Amino acid sequence: MSKLSRRDVLKAGAAAATLGFPAIIRAQSKEIVILGLWDQTGAFADVGPINDRGMKMALEERNMQILGRPIKYITRDGATQAGTSTRRTEEAVDGDGAKFVIGPWSSGVALAVSEVAKRKKVLHLFSGGTEDISGARCHRYSFQWAASPYTAAKTVVDSFMKANPKAKRWHLLVADYAFGWSVEKYIKEVGKAHGLEFVGADRHPLGEREFSNYVQKAAANKPDAVAMINFGGDAVAGAREIFNFGLTPKVPLIMTWSSGVEELVQLSPEIRQNCWVGSNFYYTADTPGAKAFVKSYQAKFGNPPGYAPSASYSMTRLLLAGFDKAKSAEVQDVIKALEGIEVNDIVGRMRMDAATHQNIRPYFFMRCKQKAAMKHETDFADIIATGDAPLPKEYGACKDIGGF
Amino acid sequence: MSFVAAQILNGIATGMLYALMGLGLSLITGILNIPNFAHGALFAIGAYFLVSSALIIGNFWVALLVAPIGVAILGLVIEYAGIRRLYAAGHDYQLLFTFGLALILSESIILIWGPVGSSYLPPEILRGGADLGFTMYPKYRLFVMVAAGLLVFATWLFLEKTRYGAIMRAGIENKEMVSLLGIDIKMLFTVAFALGAYLAGIAGALTAPIRGLNPGMGPDMLGIAFVVVALGGLGNLLGAIAAGLIIGVAQALVAAYWTEASTVVIYAVMAVILLVRPQGLFGIR
Numbered sequence: 001m002s003k004l005s006r007r008d009v010l011k012a013g014a015a016a017a018t019l020g021f022p023a024i025i026r027a028q029s030k031e032i033v034i035l036g037l038w039d040q041t042g043a044f045a046d047v048g049p050i051n052d053r054g055m056k057m058a059l060e061e062r063n064m065q066i067l068g069r070p071i072k073y074i075t076r077d078g079a080t081q082a083g084t085s086t087r088r089t090e091e092a093v094d095g096d097g098a099k100f101v102i103g104p105w106s107s108g109v110a111l112a113v114s115e116v117a118k119r120k121k122v123l124h125l126f127s128g129g130t131e132d133i134s135g136a137r138c139h140r141y142s143f144q145w146a147a148s149p150y151t152a153a154k155t156v157v158d159s160f161m162k163a164n165p166k167a168k169r170w171h172l173l174v175a176d177y178a179f180g181w182s183v184e185k186y187i188k189e190v191g192k193a194h195g196l197e198f199v200g201a202d203r204h205p206l207g208e209r210e211f212s213n214y215v216q217k218a219a220a221n222k223p224d225a226v227a228m229i230n231f232g233g234d235a236v237a238g239a240r241e242i243f244n245f246g247l248t249p250k251v252p253l254i255m256t257w258s259s260g261v262e263e264l265v266q267l268s269p270e271i272r273q274n275c276w277v278g279s280n281f282y283y284t285a286d287t288p289g290a291k292a293f294v295k296s297y298q299a300k301f302g303n304p305p306g307y308a309p310s311a312s313y314s315m316t317r318l319l320l321a322g323f324d325k326a327k328s329a330e331v332q333d334v335i336k337a338l339e340g341i342e343v344n345d346i347v348g349r350m351r352m353d354a355a356t357h358q359n360i361r362p363y364f365f366m367r368c369k370q371k372a373a374m375k376h377e378t379d380f381a382d383i384i385a386t387g388d389a390p391l392p393k394e395y396g397a398c399k400d401i402g403g404f
Numbered sequence: 405m406s407f408v409a410a411q412i413l414n415g416i417a418t419g420m421l422y423a424l425m426g427l428g429l430s431l432i433t434g435i436l437n438i439p440n441f442a443h444g445a446l447f448a449i450g451a452y453f454l455v456s457s458a459l460i461i462g463n464f465w466v467a468l469l470v471a472p473i474g475v476a477i478l479g480l481v482i483e484y485a486g487i488r489r490l491y492a493a494g495h496d497y498q499l500l501f502t503f504g505l506a507l508i509l510s511e512s513i514i515l516i517w518g519p520v521g522s523s524y525l526p527p528e529i530l531r532g533g534a535d536l537g538f539t540m541y542p543k544y545r546l547f548v549m550v551a552a553g554l555l556v557f558a559t560w561l562f563l564e565k566t567r568y569g570a571i572m573r574a575g576i577e578n579k580e581m582v583s584l585l586g587i588d589i590k591m592l593f594t595v596a597f598a599l600g601a602y603l604a605g606i607a608g609a610l611t612a613p614i615r616g617l618n619p620g621m622g623p624d625m626l627g628i629a630f631v632v633v634a635l636g637g638l639g640n641l642l643g644a645i646a647a648g649l650i651i652g653v654a655q656a657l658v659a660a661y662w663t664e665a666s667t668v669v670i671y672a673v674m675a676v677i678l679l680v681r682p683q684g685l686f687g688i689r
């Protein structure tokens with residue numbers, strides 16, 4: 001009986017390694033893992049599930065494949081908290097091999113995730129109101145899909161003043177985090193050209209539900225218009241209280257950075273009277289991409305999409321367009337491909353600025369309809385203007401986006 | 405000056421709702437000796453019951469009577485079918501039960517009424533503002549302030565001036581003694597939980613036209629209710645009323661001058677008072 005020597009064992013092991021492991025390695029590298037970081041709990045718990053819908057739709061359009069390779073879509077709950085979101089991202093990158101991250105929904109949280117993307121060298125796409133991702137804290141790995149806060153502010157203020165030239169005394173209600181500060185800054189900046197006087201600007205915490213104290217203050221200032229720079233549940237609670245205190249419909253309410261459908265559906269037609277709404281997407285956008293997406297979304301879910309599923313849908317399509325252009329699934333190749341990419345998507349023409357990673361794209365401004373003018377129950381508003389004025393160079397804080 | 409007066413008025417209106425919530429929670433916590441984590445969910449269900457029954461019946465006022473009774477019946481069922489079974493199992497199990505129940509009730513709201521929130525307008529007669537001389541104030545909020553005030557007063561009268569109220573207060577002080585006197589302590593627990601649920605339900609029902617409906621509205625209110633109970637003193641009913649008003653007015657006044665701190669002030673006030681009086685404003689334990 002021959003004895004099995006140590007050398008034989010090592011040889012057998014090496015043979016097994018060459019036969020077995022490459023197969024595993026091949027299987028692992030073939031799959032492209034994309035993480036959707038969507039909140040299922042916390043302040044944006046209601047938004048995460050519909051973000052997920054949009055992202056899945058974009059991936060399913062491509063049969064969950066890109067460059068002939070399967071896409072593995074994983075989603076994690078960031079709990080609308082920076083700590084949880086960064087931890088989940090790191091786990092997905094280290095444990096699941098995710099190299100591409102889309103989300104989350106909160107600007108403040110996304111800034112923390114963007115730092116993880118930079119450290120882990122993974123591509124990060126985000127849509128939100130902070131200017132820092134494509135501004136002071138810009139880097140090669142993160143991209144901003146939403147319009148710049150300047151683009152939004154310019155579209156909203158110019159379009160509103162065109163329709164209401166005498167409404168020069170504004171009271172602002174601002175969500176007290178990165179997104180609110182960015183949009184507030186540019187509303188005030190753009191307002192100068194129209195001679196706007198800001199009779200009050202109150203900041204409220206994210207997740208505020210008791211708006212009576214703020215609204216009472218706003219009413220005491222007797223403004224010509226109230227502009228809210230908040231989002232989701234905060235915007236709904238604020239608009240409702242502004243109506244309860246009798247400001248609207250006498251005084252116009254501007255929802256500067258709204259989710260559109262998702263917020264408007266929660267407000268009754270009486271509350272929506274004299275509401276003017278700015279958003280990154282509205283489902284009646286007159287583009288072929290929007291028409292196809294809205295039709296497909298409505299067929300699937302029975303209601304039109306708002307900003308949340310539209311953003312995740314379009315961001316995913318943008319990422320896939322980057323793969324197509326790069327003809328590679330390497331992070332740095334896809335980043336180079338996305339820099340300067342031009343596509344026609346649901347919002348119309350988009351161009352990703354290579355120097356700042358800011359999407360140059362249209363922003364929408366709507367006027368809510370009177371109850372009698374609504375053709376169906378989701379016929380909330382008409383798009384009255386779009387604007388795509390990019391951030392002027394003098395305001396730009398991203399001086400050098402750096403290398404890899 | 406009129407601005408400050410208006411903010412104080414608003415603080416009292418909001419504080420009355422907090423007091424209602426705190427009173428119900430304090431009653432349950434005091435008598436059953438468990439923190440009822442489902443109190444926020446019962447508040448939310450009160451709001452949803454109001455809107456659904458108003459749509460079915462077609463009358464807000466009848467719905468306002470019916471909805472909290474529905475929540476009280478739900479509370480009765482919860483105590484009878486759930487919490488009562490766990491008295492022997494111990495405190496931890498009851499605590500876990502109410503925690504799990506809060507999750508089940510919140511998810512049930514989503515299953516029954518959907519995940520998307522909605523608005524519900526006050527009845528026609530209470531829409532718009534009333535001129536109080538120093539400020540314009542929503543009529544519906546004035547109504548809520550008066551209604552919540554009356555409810556708080558009625559609850560206090562019941563507990564202070566009726567025989568069963570005296571038994572309840574005695575139950576808070578010393579359950580064993582009450583039991584030894586031949587009083588059905590189990591029935592007392594059930595009534596206390598149902599009454600606490602009723603108060604949460606009517607607070608939710610009154611709030612629906614102000615804050616609308618949202619599956620997350622329960623947890624939002626639960627935190628404040630716990631602050632009110634801790635601040636007022638565990639199981640102290642007068643303390644809960646005072647604490648509700650203090651929190652409401654403090655929030656309104658801080659919001660007048662430093663809006664960013666209007667939420668944190670709730671917890672700051674609690675921290676400061678508990679540092680000075682660890683047993684709460686009127687608490688003895």
